[in-house]
Amino acid sequence: MTVTIYDVAREANVSMATVSRVVNGNQNVKPATRKKVLKVIEELGYRPNAVARGLASKKTTTVGVIIPDISNSMYAELARGIEDIATMYRYNIILSNSDQNENKELQLLETMLGKQVDGIVFMSDVISSELLYEMKRSPTPIVLAGSIDDSNAIASVNIDYYGAAYEAMKKLIDNGHTRIAFVSGLFSSKVNKDKLKAYRQALEDASIEVDEQLVIECDNSYDEAIEAVNTLAPHKPTAYFVSNDEMSIGVIHGVEANGQKIPEDVEIISYENSKLARMARPMLTSVALPLYDIGAVSMRLLTKYMNGEEIEENQVILPYRIEERASTKNA
Amino acid sequence: MTVTIYDVAREANVSMATVSRVVNGNQNVKPATRKKVLKVIEELGYRPNAVARGLASKKTTTVGVIIPDISNSMYAELARGIEDIATMYRYNIILSNSDQNENKELQLLETMLGKQVDGIVFMSDVISSELLYEMKRSPTPIVLAGSIDDSNAIASVNIDYYGAAYEAMKKLIDNGHTRIAFVSGLFSSKVNKDKLKAYRQALEDASIEVDEQLVIECDNSYDEAIEAVNTLAPHKPTAYFVSNDEMSIGVIHGVEANGQKIPEDVEIISYENSKLARMARPMLTSVALPLYDIGAVSMRLLTKYMNGEEIEENQVILPYRIEERASTKNA
DNA sequence: TTGAAAGCGCTAACAG
DNA sequence: CTGTTAGCGCTTTCAA
Numbered sequence: 001m002t003v004t005i006y007d008v009a010r011e012a013n014v015s016m017a018t019v020s021r022v023v024n025g026n027q028n029v030k031p032a033t034r035k036k037v038l039k040v041i042e043e044l045g046y047r048p049n050a051v052a053r054g055l056a057s058k059k060t061t062t063v064g065v066i067i068p069d070i071s072n073s074m075y076a077e078l079a080r081g082i083e084d085i086a087t088m089y090r091y092n093i094i095l096s097n098s099d100q101n102e103n104k105e106l107q108l109l110e111t112m113l114g115k116q117v118d119g120i121v122f123m124s125d126v127i128s129s130e131l132l133y134e135m136k137r138s139p140t141p142i143v144l145a146g147s148i149d150d151s152n153a154i155a156s157v158n159i160d161y162y163g164a165a166y167e168a169m170k171k172l173i174d175n176g177h178t179r180i181a182f183v184s185g186l187f188s189s190k191v192n193k194d195k196l197k198a199y200r201q202a203l204e205d206a207s208i209e210v211d212e213q214l215v216i217e218c219d220n221s222y223d224e225a226i227e228a229v230n231t232l233a234p235h236k237p238t239a240y241f242v243s244n245d246e247m248s249i250g251v252i253h254g255v256e257a258n259g260q261k262i263p264e265d266v267e268i269i270s271y272e273n274s275k276l277a278r279m280a281r282p283m284l285t286s287v288a289l290p291l292y293d294i295g296a297v298s299m300r301l302l303t304k305y306m307n308g309e310e311i312e313e314n315q316v317i318l319p320y321r322i323e324e325r326a327s328t329k330n331a
Numbered sequence: 332m333t334v335t336i337y338d339v340a341r342e343a344n345v346s347m348a349t350v351s352r353v354v355n356g357n358q359n360v361k362p363a364t365r366k367k368v369l370k371v372i373e374e375l376g377y378r379p380n381a382v383a384r385g386l387a388s389k390k391t392t393t394v395g396v397i398i399p400d401i402s403n404s405m406y407a408e409l410a411r412g413i414e415d416i417a418t419m420y421r422y423n424i425i426l427s428n429s430d431q432n433e434n435k436e437l438q439l440l441e442t443m444l445g446k447q448v449d450g451i452v453f454m455s456d457v458i459s460s461e462l463l464y465e466m467k468r469s470p471t472p473i474v475l476a477g478s479i480d481d482s483n484a485i486a487s488v489n490i491d492y493y494g495a496a497y498e499a500m501k502k503l504i505d506n507g508h509t510r511i512a513f514v515s516g517l518f519s520s521k522v523n524k525d526k527l528k529a530y531r532q533a534l535e536d537a538s539i540e541v542d543e544q545l546v547i548e549c550d551n552s553y554d555e556a557i558e559a560v561n562t563l564a565p566h567k568p569t570a571y572f573v574s575n576d577e578m579s580i581g582v583i584h585g586v587e588a589n590g591q592k593i594p595e596d597v598e599i600i601s602y603e604n605s606k607l608a609r610m611a612r613p614m615l616t617s618v619a620l621p622l623y624d625i626g627a628v629s630m631r632l633l634t635k636y637m638n639g640e641e642i643e644e645n646q647v648i649l650p651y652r653i654e655e656r657a658s659t660k661n662a
Numbered sequence: 663t664t665g666a667a668a669g670c671g672c673t674a675a676c677a678g
Numbered sequence: 679c680t681g682t683t684a685g686c687g688c689t690t691t692c693a694a
Contacts, residue, residue, distance in 0.1 A: 002687095004687055004688085005687065005688060006687075006688095013665075014664075014665085015665045016665090016687090016688075016689090017664070017665060017666080017667095017689085017690080018418070018663085018664060018665075019688095020688065020689060020690085021664090023688095024689085028663060028664085029663070030663060030664085033575065033663080034364075046442060047441070047445050047686085048445055048688080049386075049445065049447060049448070049686085049687050049688070050445045050446040050447060050688095051382055051385045051386045051391060051686085051687080051688090052386050052670090052687030052688040052689090053687080053688055053689075054382045054670090054688090055380075055382050055383050055386050055669095055672090055686085055687080055689090056670055056687075056688040056690075057670085057688080057689055057690085058689095060382060062425065062446070069411070070401065070407050070410050070411055070414065071404075071407045071408050071411035071623075072407075073402075073407070075401045076401050076403075076404070076407040077402050079401050079402070079426075080400070080401055080402035083401065083426070083427065084428070085678045087427070087428075092425050092427065092446065093425065093426055093427070094393065094423050094424065094425055094426075095410075095414070095419075095424055095425075095426040096414065096418070096423065096424070097411065097414055097415070105669075111423065112423075113378060114378050114379055114380065114381045115381040115382070115393070115423065115529065116380060116381060116382045128685040132521055132668085137690070139333065147679070169689095197669095201650055218532045222606065222609070222610050227644065227666095246606075246610070249610050250547070251609075253610075253612065266677065273678080275553065275577075278553070279553050279577070279580050279581075279584075281584065281612070282421075288667085292402075298568075312666065333671095335670090335672085336669055336671065336672060337671075345680075345681085346679090346680065346681045346682075347671090347672075347673090347682095348673085348674085348680070348681060348682080348683095349679085349680060349681075351672070351673060351674090352679095352680085354672095355673085357679085359679060360679070360680085361679060361680085364679080364680080379671085379672080380670085380671050380672070381672095382670085382672090383670070383671030383672040383673090383686090384671075384672055384673070384676080385672090385685055385686090386670085386671080386672070386673090386687065386688090387671075387672040387673040387674080387676085387685080388672080388686085389686075391675095451678095527681045574669055
């Protein structure tokens with residue numbers, strides 16, 4: 001039925017070994033032989049079976065990607081970075097959504113290892129100790145993309161979330177605000193914890209008392225951000241530091257619904273800088289997260305591990321910047 | 332090094348066949364034996380090798396997904412639908428971006444077939460005849476998700492793009508508009524061609540002359556949509572039919588920048604109904620595309636083909652609806 | 663430069 | 679209920 005390497009060998013009057021050599025670009029084949037084999041391959045429509053190849057060579061040229069939710073634009077952007085570099089290095093990607101559910105993450109890890117992936121890129125806001133344990137004993141290299149493991153046991157690619165948040169807060173403080181609200185995503189996420197820490201520290205460093213009522217935890221959605229604004233209203237914030245662009249748009253709408261002007265009455269700094277930031281009115285000043293790059297660099301790092309290269313530093317920190325737009329008063 | 336089925340068999344004093352049976356949940360194993368084997372599996376940390384299994388069984392339990400761009404929210408939504416159903420049926424997904432580049436699509440198809448995927452979900456605005464030819468001779472089932480092949484040779488899941496566009500236009504016409512602009516994505520896309528056809532037909536059916544100057548083709552981006560509004564301004568449209576939510580937001584901003592009010596001076600109907608539609612101000616009336624469902628149903632259909640089930644109808648059409656919001660004047 | 667042969671780890675008859 | 683035995687299609691020594 002399907003044509004195998006054996007069929008090609010017979011048809012071309014050579015051994016399977018020789019066919020294998022030409023298929024794999026091995027130079028030890030006489031040009032004439034190569035040509036003959038290639039011709040037969042063409043005629044028979046031979047297509048190498050990657051599964052058999054994987055079994056024999058113990059390499060599948062596919063990597064696993066465990067991601068919270070591909071329909072979330074942040075992760076989609078990360079995934080694109082991963083995939084582009086994977087393609088560049090001739091790897092395919094097995095992509096699975098975990099919904100940040102630990103059991104699912106554990107099970108996905110298991111499935112992927114079973115499928116003999118050559119490496120894994122893992123994303124999650126929280127890395128449980130059990131997960132960490134499994135990752136450490138993984139026979140296959142793993143890198144965390146935009147995800148933090150405090151023990152630094154697993155390679156990872158991130159930005160300085162704390163530093164970025166601190167700088168954003170600093171800007172708001174420098175603009176004279178003392179009532180700055182923080183509309184955050186879930187604090188179960190290490191990244192949000194870092195932002196909170198920066199929020200507090202920046203305030204303290206400026207001798208501004210931290211008012212816990214100005215801190216609100218939401219589920220990252222537009223709707224909850226609007227609600228957050230209403231909850232915060234009695235506490236009269238004059239500036240908002242917001243965890244992502246979607247929520248920032250919610251904040252804008254909430255604030256405007258209450259009759260306040262941005263940035264005249266209220267300033268906002270977001271944290272993501274997706275294309276939404278430019279589609280908002282006013283356009284959002286935002287910490288620019290290099291999501292695509294985090295994905296790309298993670299995958300690149302993974303290729304090094306897969307090649308058995310020695311890595312100098314397994315924790316890579318990418319640069320961020322703050323994109324100033326109309327939601328803040330700028331110099 | 333790694334523990335194989337053979338190690339387990341030896342340790343448990345049974346044959347590999349028996350181990351294979353318990354691993355695969357075959358009922359023909361005495362409970363005591365099963366228990367013994369399970370225990371050894373546990374002790375040894377045995378993990379079945381899916382590659383070997385795939386080679387022996389000729390099934391990989393993985394399906395290929397060829398998608399234009401996962402970082403585009405429309406496709407990400409589709410992908411999520413696909414993945415969820417795949418997971419439900421225990422399939423994994425190999426995901427690749429094609430950027431709608433025909434050569435890449437062709438090559439991806441080849442790669443996935445080489446990897447022995449059990450099925451493929453394919454997405455693309457344009458299905459070239461060469462692609463169609465390759466798909467037809469694919470040894471593995473393929474279904475098109477949200478993509479059209481006029482010949483109906485390949486199974487597909489879509490909505491009635493034409494009908495949806497016609498209905499949207501009808502609504503605008505019923506609201507009294509005679510100068511309706513169409514801000515479209517690329518006409519190389521079959522879906523956009525259908526919308527254009529509906530645009531014209533709806534106008535004709537209402538005895539309104541079609542003014543080609545009111546039709547603008549853009550690249551689906553926010554920025555080009557704003558530009559489109561400016562290009563259209565001299566032709567004084569009083570309503571806009573727009574190809575997707577992102578562009579609709581561009582239209583809103585373009586229109587407002589010109590001092591017009593929505594929906595008082597200008598009405599807008601979008602075509603997508605992503606969460607952006609609710610995040611826009613005014614909120615967008617929009618044709619609701621069931622992207623997630625298209626993905627899910629495609630995958631479900633694929634499972635049927637992979638199981639060799641007989642399919643009554645290979646062209647499935649899902650329902651759409653129009654979500655009325657503030658960008659149009661409603662009854 | 664080429665071929666022979668031994669696996670890779672598992673499934674799937676088939677036999678008992 | 680369990681074991682034996684062929685492969686699945688390819689890579690990879692090892693010889694020649």
